Amino acid sequence: MTAPSTTARKGGRWIEQWDPEDTAFWEREGKRIAGRNLAFSVLSEHIGFSIWSLWSVMVLFMGPEYGVDPAGKFFLVAVPTVVGAVLRVPYTFAVARFGGRNWTVVSALLLLLPTAAAATVMHPGTSYTTFLVVAAMTGVGGGNFASSMTNINCFYPLRKKGWALGLNAGGGNIGVPVVQLVALLVIGVAGAGHPRLVLAVYIPLIVIAAVLAALRMDNLAPVRNDTGAAREAARDAHTWIMALLYLGTFGSFIGYSFAFGLVLQNQFDRTPLQAASLTFIGPLLGSLIRPVGGRLADRIGGARVTLWNFAAMAVATLVVVQASVTRSLPVFLAGFIALFVLSGLGNGSTYKMIPGIFQAKAVARGLAGEEAAAYGRRLSGAAMGLIGAAGALGGLAINLAFRQSFQATGSGTPAFCSFLACYALCSVVTWAVYLRRTAPTARTAERTRPEPAYAEV
Structure with a gap:
């Protein structure tokens, strides 16, 4: 295996040859290069998540003087979710078009636009339409996830993808509780009248992340723009099955x-400071546990982990429903935080399944070795953008469900009941598609090509 050559091309650092499935190459230098790119990818994605979730904390600063009711605030929080979901599709293919390192720099700098805009409009008297437009701009932070995951997927061998993708995503997800902690600090020290202090923290961090990505990350020349892969992934039923499962896990986490x-x-009449002192706990634990979900999937199979995880999410939702009905805040917090932890585990296990499924399909097509690995990377990278977009739309659905639930009943209980039905559906689909064993027939016995071992994904 020829060592990867990093050359100046198209204005950036390009590695011309890359074969992570070659064990000797991986141990000699691939692991070090991949680890360096992973570290700075995590930093950029982390800040992207913070900006994407910015309005989940900005609304805590919006007292009665802003003139926005609870339903309006839920919708304000939902808007960045749908924008981020839509942007995840083009962001996925930007990696192949511009290079992973180059796009990381550009996508980081784009975060300056919604941050500066929020600093300009965040005061009483601003129209609700203006708030909606500025909140929508933060959707660029949601797009960062898709390009980052697609990029890191190309750097790592299949046997390491669960851990690497889980670490990359988990480090990014932590951006949600971190911005909430920053808001808690600002509210606790300066009061709820100073939202611009939160933005003042992030503007220099965005610049630092972009500079470090430019100096320390690499582009992979073998990762070419492939619109055929996108079309093929979109036609594959497993892309949309996994989109449903990821909607259940990541949609829950971000929503x-x-x-x-x-x-x-x-629902519990908490003040902004009291709410901010609690909101970061669940997202923090869910982010930290995501790599564990990937590691468990590496060891015992993503489908198995995902099935049991959805079952546990259903149980936790029942606890939340009971606490919501009885208005028991301690029980509610316990159940809700359990949902965060389980959604984080499920995020890791479902994302591990994606490259495993397409690798299994390559084997079923009679491919082997590097040819099978290249096919798996090509299709899984394209599928990740579509699946990631669907998952983010789950966050939109959750916020709209809460908005409707509070509008109609003044409680979140009906919304939680609908989430329970979703987890039950995801459990059935996981078992039926990826774990159910069928008896062999004469027709299947005649096949010469092996069937995909989906239970092992």
């Missing part, structure tokens, strides 16, 4: 992260 503070304020 609950954005809505947690508002639920506490409106």
Whole structure:
């Protein structure tokens, strides 16, 4: 295996050859290069998540003088979710078009736009339409996830993807509780009348992340723009099955992260400071546990972990429903935080399944070795953008469900009941598609090509 050559091309650092499945190459230098890119990818994605979830804390600063009711705040929080979901599709293919390192720099600098805009409009008297437009701009932070995951997926061998993708995503997800902690600090020290202090923290961090990505990350020349892969992934049923499962896990994580503070304020009458002191706990634990979900999936299979995880999420939701009905804040917090932890585990296990599924399909097509690995990387990278977009739309659905629930009943209980039905559906789909064993028939016995071992994904 020829050592990767890093050359100046197209204005950036390009590695011309890359084969992580070659064990000797991986141990000699691939692991070090991949680890360096992973570290700075995590930093940029972390800040992207913080900006994407910015309005989940900005609404805590919006007292009666802003003239926005609870339903309006839930919708304000939901808007960045849908924008981020839509942007995840083009962001996925930007890596191949511009290079992973180059796009990381650009996508980091784009975060300056919504941050500076929020600093300009965040005061009483601003129209609700203006708030909606500025909140929508923070969707660029949600797009960062797709390009970052697609990029890191190309750097790592299949046997390491669960851990690497879990670490990359978990480090990014931590951006949600971190911005909530920053808001808690600002509210606790300066009061709820100083939201611009939160923004003052992030503007220099965005610049630092962009500079470090430019200096320390690499582009992979073998990762070419492939619109055919996107079309092929979109036609594959497993892309949309996994989109449903990821909607159940990541959609829960991001939706609950954005809505947690508002639920506490409106259902349990918490003040902004009291809400901010609690909202970061769930997203923090869910982010930290995500790599563990990936590691468990590496060892015992992503489908198995995902099935049991959805079952546990259903149980935790039942606890939340009971606490919501009885208005027991301690039980509610315990159940809600359990949902965060389980959503983090499920995020890791479902994302591990994606490259495993397409690798299994390559084997079923009669491919082997590097040819099979290249096919798996090509299709899984394209599928990740579509699946990631669907997952983010789950966050939109959760916030709209809360908005409707509070509008109609003044409680989040009906919304939680709908989430329970979603987890039950995801459990059935996981078992039926990836774990159910069928008896062999004469027709299947005649096949010469092996079937995908989906239970092992």
